[in-house]
Amino acid sequence: MRINRMSLLNSLFSVINENNEEDSHYVLAHYFLEHYHKLSELNIYDVAADCFVSRSSVRRFCQSIGYENFLDLKTEFREYDDQYAFYMYHANRKNYREQLTNEINSMIIELDQRMNTEETDKIAERIHKSRYVVFLTSDTSTSIIREFQQSMIFHGKIIHLISNTYTDNTLITKLNKRDYIMTLSTTGIFADASRELITQCNAYKALITVNRDSRFLNWYDKVYHLSVNDLSDGKSVYGKYGINYMFDVIYSVYVQKYGNIHPLK
Numbered sequence: 001m002r003i004n005r006m007s008l009l010n011s012l013f014s015v016i017n018e019n020n021e022e023d024s025h026y027v028l029a030h031y032f033l034e035h036y037h038k039l040s041e042l043n044i045y046d047v048a049a050d051c052f053v054s055r056s057s058v059r060r061f062c063q064s065i066g067y068e069n070f071l072d073l074k075t076e077f078r079e080y081d082d083q084y085a086f087y088m089y090h091a092n093r094k095n096y097r098e099q100l101t102n103e104i105n106s107m108i109i110e111l112d113q114r115m116n117t118e119e120t121d122k123i124a125e126r127i128h129k130s131r132y133v134v135f136l137t138s139d140t141s142t143s144i145i146r147e148f149q150q151s152m153i154f155h156g157k158i159i160h161l162i163s164n165t166y167t168d169n170t171l172i173t174k175l176n177k178r179d180y181i182m183t184l185s186t187t188g189i190f191a192d193a194s195r196e197l198i199t200q201c202n203a204y205k206a207l208i209t210v211n212r213d214s215r216f217l218n219w220y221d222k223v224y225h226l227s228v229n230d231l232s233d234g235k236s237v238y239g240k241y242g243i244n245y246m247f248d249v250i251y252s253v254y255v256q257k258y259g260n261i262h263p264l265k
Helices: 010-016 024-036 037-039 044-051 055-064 070-091 096-115 118-129 137-153 171-174 190-191 197-198 239-259
Strands: 134-136 158-161 180-184 204-209 224-225
Touching: 010 024, 010 158, 024 037, 024 044, 024 055, 037 070, 037 158, 044 055, 044 070, 096 239, 118 239, 134 137, 134 171, 137 158, 137 180, 137 239, 180 190, 190 204
Parallel strands: 134 158, 134 180, 180 204, 204 224
Antiparallel strands: none
8 A cells, every 4th residue: 555545535535625516526525435335336437427527537536636547546445444344343342431441541551651761852852953853644643743743833843744645755855864754653554555765765764653563673763662562453542542642742851851931921
């Protein structure tokens, strides 16, 4: 799976959020969302007929969100379908609230221990000293980094964000050892998809994950494991809540060591 093809739902919702109802791209995106659960069964002739567009319009729409053609989109869709099936199963567990609370509490205890090391200071220091700081994330982690990005500007530090919705990755090719790139990939799927970009990058490279795939040690200068256990086989609280916790701690360390703090009047 390629890096700009990892969030079909996000791409479709972006289209309907940013276009009016008469636009052909809106019509196609809305149609695919309505038929999401049977998308892999659709054929381009029916799509074109139902949406009152040409087959070439369907093809151009697919290309606009990162696919070569409609068949390519359907092929990639199967991987998303498997992931969301697991998410639904996860939420359907008995005593879900109690289990979720226990999992979050256990995660906080573990992360409190894992973040209470000099490595947290080193991350803050590297962010402070690097010429460019770039975060490479999937759409699921983008909102977390955007908040960190906006907060850091108050301390004179510009954070660059590249997610799978951004297909322009030219900045990565310009990075060198004076720069810092950090990939957020809790399950490791995004890290695997972005391998080619990372291995060609000359910056200091770090990865945050719960996947203990030994290959990552060859691609990155530093791998930060959110848990002592390999939790890459499905949805875990570390991806949704752990990343937030980690960057709140990193931000606090950065503010205390390098921050531009003005007392409230």
